[in-house]
Amino acid sequence: MTGAPRIAVDAMGGDRGPATTLAGAALALQRLPELRFTLFGDEAVLGPELSRHAELAAAAEIVHAPDAVAGDEKPSQAIRRARTTSMGLAIDAVKRGTADGAVSAGNTGALMATAKLALRTMAGIDRPALAALLPTIGDRDLVMLDLGANTECDARNLVQFAVMGAVYSRIVVGLAEPRVALLNIGAEEMKGTESLRDAAQQLRAADHLPLDFIGNIEADRLGRGEADVIVTDGFSGNIALKTMEGTARFVTDLLKSAFRSSLRSKIGFLISRPATELLRHHLDPNNHNGAVFLGLNGIVVKSHGGATPAGFANAIGVAVKLAQADISRLVANDLANVRRDVAEPGRGAAA
Structure with a gap:
């Protein structure tokens, strides 16, 4: 992209509407005056x-x-009304090239369907994937995809997701060679479906990709900071995401209940409050806000429906980073390298 980045905002989307989306845009402008x-x-x-x-x-x-x-509108209905809705018109601005990216806190299914129909998938990508940043106990967030766009995926899809997820991590997290892992039922190479095993074989052969494929990872290790990109199908990914979110709420609610149980507990809460505030901040979805539909001919970022202005500003920041880095070009380059490495196994070693 050239010149000042322009972001199309679905100002009516989300649980809190224009008051939050405009306040978020104002905050993003403070961070990036251009x-x-x-x-x-x-x-x-x-x-x-x-x-x-x-x-x-x-x-x-x-x-x-x-x-x-x-919020409860069916995707098919949203598609039919795309020419008159704030969501549809924001995506159309990306299609026409009058905006470098679109951000919406609206209906996820409607946004996904409208974006896919309007922008289409980029060359070399069979299916777009929904990717998001998730917190870990390490010093950086991880990228996970797919989180619900595709319930069934073959090896080719998973390899494409790995490429897109690694590019996303390089741009947004700032890692030169992110560690990529496949979500599986075991860490051993022979575990999992045929699609997972075939995808792992192709990723191991891709010597010229700027990523470090580390094999399989089990769901109980997702938040340990052992991988930077987790690749899975949308069915498993959505379940894993909801489980992580539910567990986080369970832990925080359990702590609240425990601290209120007695006078001694309340005193303990006051003493440990700095630590609990750090935990709350770390698990706050606003600090990791901005899921992306990767693989489309244009940038569309999904904000949490209940995001605060700060959270919505973070989603705008993700869209800006992807636009400035020209994510489509980077993905296309890496896909070309995958195809060469798979077609010519050992090419990297010979070089």
Whole structure:
């Protein structure tokens, strides 16, 4: 991309609507003053809200969208109304090249379906994947994909996910050669489905990829910081994600209950409060906000529906990084290397 990045914002999406999306855009602008925005939504609602953010008003334009996608709306319905909804028009701006990326906190299924239909998958990618950053006990987040876009995947899909996930990690996390692992029922090479074993074989043969394929990883190791990119099908990935989120809520709720159980516990809470606040901050999804539909001819970032302004600003930041790094070009280059390495096994060793 050239010039100042412009982000298309579905200003009506999410649980909290324009008040949060515009406040998030204003915060993102404070972090990156060169940003420019196109805000899609009901002009009668967005105008007064935008007037509360003077700096954002100077860096943004409003495009009226008479409709918004409901949180429980079926993807098929959202697709049919794409020409009039804030979500559909934001994605269309990416398609037409008037925006470098789109960000929405709206209905995930509708966003995925609308983006896939409008932008199509890039050359060399069979299926797009939903990727997100997840916290670990290590010193950096991990990238996990697919998280629900594809319930069944073959080896070719998994290899493509590994390539896209590694590129995403290099751009957003800043790793030169991220460690990539396949989610499996065991760490041994012979474990798992035929698709997993075939994918592992292809990734081991891909000598010219800027990644470190470390084999299989089990679900109980996801948060240990032992891998930087976790690759799986969307069915298993979505279950793993929901399990991790539920476990985090369980632990925090259990701690709250324990600290309220007696006077001694309440005193203990006051003493340990710095540690519990650190835990809360680490598990806060706003600090890891910004799932991405990788593999499309354009950048679309999904924010948590209940994100705070800071969380929405983080999602915008992800879109900007991907646009500035030209993620599509990087993915295409790495896919070409995979095809050469698989077609010519041992090419790297001979070189």
